[in-house]
Amino acid sequence: xxxxxxxxxxxxxxxxxxxxxxxxxxxxxxxxxxxxxxxxxxxxxxxxxxxxxxxxxxxxxxxxxxxxxxxxxxxxxxxxxxxxxxxxxxxxxxxxxxxxxxxxxxxxxxxxxxxxxxxxxxxxxxxxxxxxxxxxxxxxxxxxxxxxxxxxxxxxxxxxxxxxxxxxxxxxxxxxxxxxxxxxxxxxxxxxxxxxxxxxxxxxxxxxxxxxxxxxxxxxxxxxxxxxxxxxxxxxxxxxxxxxxxxxxxxxxxxxxxxxxxxxxxxxxxxxxxxxxxxxxxxxxxxxxxxxxxxxxxxxxxxxxxxxxxxxxxxxxxxxxxxxxxxxxxxxxxxxxxxxxxxxxxxxxxx
Ligand SMILES: NC(=O)c1ccc[n+]([C@@H]2O[C@H](COP(=O)([O-])OP(=O)(O)OC[C@H]3O[C@@H](n4cnc5c(N)ncnc54)[C@H](O)[C@@H]3O)[C@@H](O)[C@H]2O)c1
Numbered sequence: 001x002x003x004x005x006x007x008x009x010x011x012x013x014x015x016x017x018x019x020x021x022x023x024x025x026x027x028x029x030x031x032x033x034x035x036x037x038x039x040x041x042x043x044x045x046x047x048x049x050x051x052x053x054x055x056x057x058x059x060x061x062x063x064x065x066x067x068x069x070x071x072x073x074x075x076x077x078x079x080x081x082x083x084x085x086x087x088x089x090x091x092x093x094x095x096x097x098x099x100x101x102x103x104x105x106x107x108x109x110x111x112x113x114x115x116x117x118x119x120x121x122x123x124x125x126x127x128x129x130x131x132x133x134x135x136x137x138x139x140x141x142x143x144x145x146x147x148x149x150x151x152x153x154x155x156x157x158x159x160x161x162x163x164x165x166x167x168x169x170x171x172x173x174x175x176x177x178x179x180x181x182x183x184x185x186x187x188x189x190x191x192x193x194x195x196x197x198x199x200x201x202x203x204x205x206x207x208x209x210x211x212x213x214x215x216x217x218x219x220x221x222x223x224x225x226x227x228x229x230x231x232x233x234x235x236x237x238x239x240x241x242x243x244x245x246x247x248x249x250x251x252x253x254x255x256x257x258x259x260x261x262x263x264x265x266x267x268x269x270x271x272x273x274x275x276x277x278x279x280x281x282x283x284x285x286x287x288x289x290x291x292x293x294x295x296x297x298x299x300x301x302x303x304x305x306x307x308x309x310x311x312x313x314x315x316x317x318x319x320x321x322x323x324x325x326x327x328x329x330x331x332x333x334x335x336x337x338x339x340x341x342x343x344x345x346x347x348x349x350x351x
Contacts, residue, residue: 002028004071004114006059006105007078009033009040009047011205011212012119012246016075019250021050032068033078034058039207059101062108070112073257076105077119079175082211086170087305098174106181110189115260117253120179120197122158122271122311123172129163130308141279142238142310157242157314160197160269169306179267192264194256199271199313202333203246204340215243215283215330219337222287227296230280232307235299237281242272242312245328245336255322263321271313276330286331290338 003020007013008031017029030053035041047054057064059078079098080086086094102118109116133153134145144155152161164176185191206212208220221228230237252270256263278286288294318324 001026001073002030002071003073003075004030004032004068005075005077006032007076008052009035009043009054010037010077010081012201012249013075013077014040014043014047015203015205015246016077016250016253017047017052018050019247019254021052023254029053030055030068030071032057032059032065037081038209043205059104060096062104065104065108066111071114073117074105074109074114075117075119075253076102078105079119080171083123083169083171083306084211084304086174091170094170095174098171099177102174102178103181106178106185106191109193110185110191113190115257115264116182116191116193117256118178118182118193118195120175120195120267121172122197122199122269122313123169123306124164124176124179124197125158125162125172125311126164126166126168127172127306127308128166130158130311133310135310137236137238140238140281141240141277142233143240144310152314154314155274156316157271157274157312158269159314160267160317171306186265192260194260194263194265195267196252196256197267197269198249199244199269199311200241201244201246201249202337204336205246206337206340208341214241214280215333216337216341218280218283219287219290219334220341222291222293222295223338223341225293225295227298228284229298229300231300232303233309235301237284237297238279239308240277240279240310240312242274242277243330243333244270244272244276244313244326245333248326248328251327252318252322252324255324259322266317266321268318268321269313270315270318270324272326272330273315274312276326277312278330286334290334
């Protein structure tokens with residue numbers, strides 16, 4: 001078995017490769033990454049030391065990618081993974097990375113008849129529709145009202161039936177275009193794939209940069225006693241997300257590879273779910289308790305583009321298909337991150 005992980009030096013790709021190496025020592029594993037993400041280069045020696053091959057390459061370059069040779073499975077993680085990508089930075093760049101780069105990956109997968117696991121995102125759901133959810137304000141968080149006008153929302157959270165068509169950010173749109181094209185690659189080029197629309201993923205290996213996910217960022221700011229902001233929704237800090245431990249992501253991908261024939265062609269929402277949901281206000285409390293530090297938090301009442309009040313994942317579809325449910329809590333995530341971000345650790349954390 002030969003498996004290529006695009007973005008293999010990034011947070012999720014690196015964790016996946018380490019998990020696969022530990023679980024299947026005889027597999028041939030390759031990381032393919034252009035090391036664009038600050039800090040990814042620090043994972044390369046660790047990959048090599050584990051016997052995982054590293055190829056320094058860019059998915060935007062089709063020829064470079066094809067030079068890797070035939071593989072059995074591609075796990076496609078390479079991406080410009082910032083929700084604000086294309087809004088506060090070049091929109092052309094995010095389209096090239098996430099869409100044109102993905103097309104090269106799909107072509108390559110179809111040519112070598114490789115099974116493909118596509119890392120998509122819950123940000124493919126329309127921001128406008130997420131902002132139209134009926135919710136109420138409680139002491140520490142927003143909660144969904146019982147009666148909703150939109151499809152795909154229940155007390156279980158947001159399912160795959162939630163509206164997609166309206167605007168969703170460049171990040172969400174480029175990821176969704178990839179999903180749409182995968183259907184065509186399956187129909188006309190025989191490509192077999194699974195799509196995972198992940199929520200917030202967190203755990204060891206995240207550097208706590210703002211663009212890389214809120215949980216590690218919040219904890220690192222507390223550890224380093226640096227200020228934070230509650231942005232949007234009146235600055236209350238009551239917006240809600242769910243947290244998924246990266247080890248649960250690895251377990252899910254493993255199950256999908258084991259049962260590929262029965263799940264191929266499926267699109268799954270996968271996230272921490274209601275049990276692992278949190279508001280920023282609650283996250284602040286957890287970080288204060290863990291670090292013993294409290295930091296100034298500025299209130300910024302106005303929303304930024306792409307902000308949403310509440311999202312937690314309805315995992316019913318993926319649970320029914322594979323029996324997968326997240327095993328680790330947000331508290332497990334935070335304590336693993338605390339070990340990793342410990343300022344005495346011998347890792348250099350990018351600023
Ligand atoms: N982390 C999350 O919370 C989250 C949530 C939902 C979906 N996802 C998806 O999971 C995947 C992995 O995310 P992550 O958190 O590990 O991000 P990351 O930024 O840590 O890793 C992405 C890696 O891809 C590499 N890369 C970027 N553009 C590339 C290119 N053109 N060619 C080759 N390599 C390139 C980067 O250098 C980086 O190492 C992404 O597709 C992301 O959209 C992540």
